[in-house]
Amino acid sequence: MADTLRDPKDVLVDRAKRQMSDHFGASKLTTRQKLALTCRIAFDGGHDSGLAGQISARGQEPGTYYTQRLGLGFDEITEDNLLLVDEDLQVLEGEGMPNPANRFHSWIYRARGDVNCIIHTHSLHTAALSMLEVPLVVSQMDTTPLYDDCAFLKEWPGIPVGNEEGEIISAALGDKRAIILAHHGQLVTGSTIEEACNLAVLIERAARLQLLAMSAGTIQPLDPALAREAHDWTSTDQRNAANFAYYARKALRNHPDCITGRVEI
Numbered sequence: 001m002a003d004t005l006r007d008p009k010d011v012l013v014d015r016a017k018r019q020m021s022d023h024f025g026a027s028k029l030t031t032r033q034k035l036a037l038t039c040r041i042a043f044d045g046g047h048d049s050g051l052a053g054q055i056s057a058r059g060q061e062p063g064t065y066y067t068q069r070l071g072l073g074f075d076e077i078t079e080d081n082l083l084l085v086d087e088d089l090q091v092l093e094g095e096g097m098p099n100p101a102n103r104f105h106s107w108i109y110r111a112r113g114d115v116n117c118i119i120h121t122h123s124l125h126t127a128a129l130s131m132l133e134v135p136l137v138v139s140q141m142d143t144t145p146l147y148d149d150c151a152f153l154k155e156w157p158g159i160p161v162g163n164e165e166g167e168i169i170s171a172a173l174g175d176k177r178a179i180i181l182a183h184h185g186q187l188v189t190g191s192t193i194e195e196a197c198n199l200a201v202l203i204e205r206a207a208r209l210q211l212l213a214m215s216a217g218t219i220q221p222l223d224p225a226l227a228r229e230a231h232d233w234t235s236t237d238q239r240n241a242a243n244f245a246y247y248a249r250k251a252l253r254n255h256p257d258c259i260t261g262r263v264e265i
Helices: 007-022 031-045 100-111 125-129 140-144 165-173 193-216 224-233 239-253
Strands: 054-058 064-067 085-086 091-093 118-119 150-153 177-183 185-190
Touching: 007 239, 031 054, 031 064, 031 118, 054 100, 054 140, 064 100, 064 150, 091 224, 100 118, 100 165, 125 177, 125 185, 125 193, 140 224, 150 165, 165 185, 165 239, 177 193, 177 224, 185 193, 193 239
Parallel strands: 150 177
Antiparallel strands: 054 064, 054 118, 064 085, 085 091, 118 185, 177 185
């Protein structure tokens, strides 16, 4: 006989959270390995606009972060060719130079102590949405991690290589985890690399869904209370760990060169 068919929803949610905590613990991957895998995951997920965009994650020392070398696409990033830079984009470890547009990452890290990873790209559907000067509309269950969690910058400040752009973008992001940058692309953040990676995958899918729905009719809103419930349910560390592990295994099958040696995920 089943024992849980009469349990209320909140009891079932709490039970599921406890079970996920038991099954999805801390990753054994290094920061470099997670970043390299995220680059490949993002590339396969439509974040493939040449050399445009950057990824970064905080280093161990304050005011430092890892990022990719300018001249390499996301599909070429490995754990060994990532750079460690300071807030002035001076290279501390590695060879080559970072993207000068990484400057606004320094501003976001300074403004948001909770952010440990930033992914900015010009993925196809987020870029298309940005051309319409339309904010992201979340109206489907899978994309609810972005519900009321995606800001919108309508005024394009130009190429993000100056300090002014850093101030503008970090201010527009506010306390959200994501932002659509008009006439530009998207940016997501995470307290972990896993969280940022999952949001990067989701924001491109959400933009694609929105454009498809807009072409067919009028998008209907979600019930705010239910959307917030779904946002919180799908935004836990355990869910992020499970999703990232799946994406990482898939990436390793397609791109075994991004990691040195054998890893278990």
